[in-house]
Amino acid sequence: MxxxxxxxxxxxxxxxxxxxxxxxxxxxxxxxxxxxxxxxxxxxxxxxxxxxxxxxxxxxxxxxEFKSVVDLYAFDRELRLLIMDAIERVEVAVRATINNHMSIKYQTEQPNSGSHWYLNESLFRGSYNHKRMLSDVENCQSKAHQELQRDIYKINKSNASQAVKEIHLQNRMRENYPRFYQHTYTSPRLMPSWAMVEELTFGSISHLYQGLAKDNDRKGISKRFDVPHQVFQSWLHTLNFVRNCCAHHSRLWNRELSISPKVPNSAEWALPERLEPSMVQPNRRIYVVLLMLAHLMRQISPDSQWHNKVKALVTVMYPDIPLAPMGFPDDWRTHVFWSGENE
Structure with missing residues (x-):
C-alpha cells in the first residue's frame, strides 16, 4: 500500500x-x-x-490520434443507447408476461387471488426471500404515500379556491399508482400484481422469476420468449448486469462478463470457444448479449429493425472500431440473426 x-x-x-x-x-x-x-x-x-x-x-x-480515442468513446455510447433501447422493451415485456401468466393461472373464486397472487407465499420456493419482496412493495407504497401527504399539505396551505385545490389533489394523487392505491384502498394492504411488477427493480423481477416454486410457471413465462426456462433465468441475470452498466454510463465495448450466460442448445448459438489471435471468448463478451437481444426483439417486436441498427452501427457508422474485443467472430454477418434470413 x-x-x-x-x-x-x-x-x-x-x-x-x-x-x-x-x-x-x-x-x-x-x-x-x-x-x-x-x-x-x-x-x-x-x-x-x-x-x-x-x-x-x-x-x-x-x-x-485523439480523434481515435473520442471515436471509440462515441461508439461505446451509441452501443449503450442501442442496447438500452432493446433491454427496456425486453424488461417491459418480461414484467407483463410474468403477471399475465401468474394472475390468470391463480385466479380462483377467492377474492383477490389473481390480482394479488404474489401475496401467496406457497407460489414461491422456500429459498426465495418472499418477506423481503413484500417489504420492497410496502416501502414503495409508503414512500409514495408520504410524498402525497406532503403534497396535500402544501395544496391545502395555498390560497387557491377549494375547487382548484381539489383538482390539484386529484392530479397529485394520480401521478403514480402506489400513492393512489394506498390513499384509496384499505384491503389488501398492498397494490395488485400488475402494479407490483412495474415497481420492483429489474433485478428484483429476475429474482422473483427464479423464486417461483413451479417449473411449469417458469416454463410458461419463458415460452413467450422462445427460450428454455433455465436459459431465460440466466439471461435475466445477464441483462440486469448490462442494464446497470448502461444506466451508469459504463464501458461496454470490450467488457468481459463475469459469468457467461447460458444459451440454447442449437446451431445458431454455437460460438467459437475463443477467437484467434486475440483469445477473446465470445460467450463472455457483449456479442453474446447482442445475440440474446436480437432473439428477444424478434419475439416481442417481430417488425423491429433493431438488428439492422446494430449492423449499421458496426459497419457503417463506426467501421474502424475493432470488433474482436466485443467477441464478434469473423463470419458474424452470416449469422441468421444479422443476415435477415429468418425475417
Missing part, C-alpha cells in the same frame, strides 16, 4: 500530459471541450487500447 499523491490537473495540463505521452492532438480547442464535458478519467479507459502494453508511463502507440 502506498500514499496517493497525484495532484489535480487543469485542462491545459491534461492536454500537455497526453501530448507528452505521444498522443497526436490536431484540434486543441476541440480536445479541450471534450475534456471539459467528458473528463480525462472517463476517457482514459478508452485510451488503453491505443497505449503500449505493459508501459507504466502510459505511452501511446506511434501515430495514435
Amino acid at each position: 502506498s500514499e496517493f499523491i497525484k495532484p489535480a490537473k487543469t485542462i491545459d495540463e491534461q492536454i500537455a500530459l497526453l501530448q507528452q505521452r505521444g498522443l497526436t492532438i490536431r484540434e486543441l480547442e476541440r480536445a479541450k471541450r471534450y475534456l471539459e464535458v467528458i473528463s480525462f478519467f472517463r476517457l482514459s479507459i478508452y485510451m488503453r487500447p491505443f497505449q503500449i502494453p505493459q508501459d507504466n508511463t502510459h505511452k501511446f502507440k506511434v501515430g495514435t
Whole structure:
C-alpha cells in the first residue's frame, strides 16, 4: 500500500500530459471541450487500447490520434443507447408476461387471488426471500404515500379556491399508482400484481422469476420468449448486469462478463470457444448479449429493425472500431440473426 499523491490537473495540463505521452492532438480547442464535458478519467479507459502494453508511463502507440480515442468513446455510447433501447422493451415485456401468466393461472373464486397472487407465499420456493419482496412493495407504497401527504399539505396551505385545490389533489394523487392505491384502498394492504411488477427493480423481477416454486410457471413465462426456462433465468441475470452498466454510463465495448450466460442448445448459438489471435471468448463478451437481444426483439417486436441498427452501427457508422474485443467472430454477418434470413 502506498500514499496517493497525484495532484489535480487543469485542462491545459491534461492536454500537455497526453501530448507528452505521444498522443497526436490536431484540434486543441476541440480536445479541450471534450475534456471539459467528458473528463480525462472517463476517457482514459478508452485510451488503453491505443497505449503500449505493459508501459507504466502510459505511452501511446506511434501515430495514435485523439480523434481515435473520442471515436471509440462515441461508439461505446451509441452501443449503450442501442442496447438500452432493446433491454427496456425486453424488461417491459418480461414484467407483463410474468403477471399475465401468474394472475390468470391463480385466479380462483377467492377474492383477490389473481390480482394479488404474489401475496401467496406457497407460489414461491422456500429459498426465495418472499418477506423481503413484500417489504420492497410496502416501502414503495409508503414512500409514495408520504410524498402525497406532503403534497396535500402544501395544496391545502395555498390560497387557491377549494375547487382548484381539489383538482390539484386529484392530479397529485394520480401521478403514480402506489400513492393512489394506498390513499384509496384499505384491503389488501398492498397494490395488485400488475402494479407490483412495474415497481420492483429489474433485478428484483429476475429474482422473483427464479423464486417461483413451479417449473411449469417458469416454463410458461419463458415460452413467450422462445427460450428454455433455465436459459431465460440466466439471461435475466445477464441483462440486469448490462442494464446497470448502461444506466451508469459504463464501458461496454470490450467488457468481459463475469459469468457467461447460458444459451440454447442449437446451431445458431454455437460460438467459437475463443477467437484467434486475440483469445477473446465470445460467450463472455457483449456479442453474446447482442445475440440474446436480437432473439428477444424478434419475439416481442417481430417488425423491429433493431438488428439492422446494430449492423449499421458496426459497419457503417463506426467501421474502424475493432470488433474482436466485443467477441464478434469473423463470419458474424452470416449469422441468421444479422443476415435477415429468418425475417
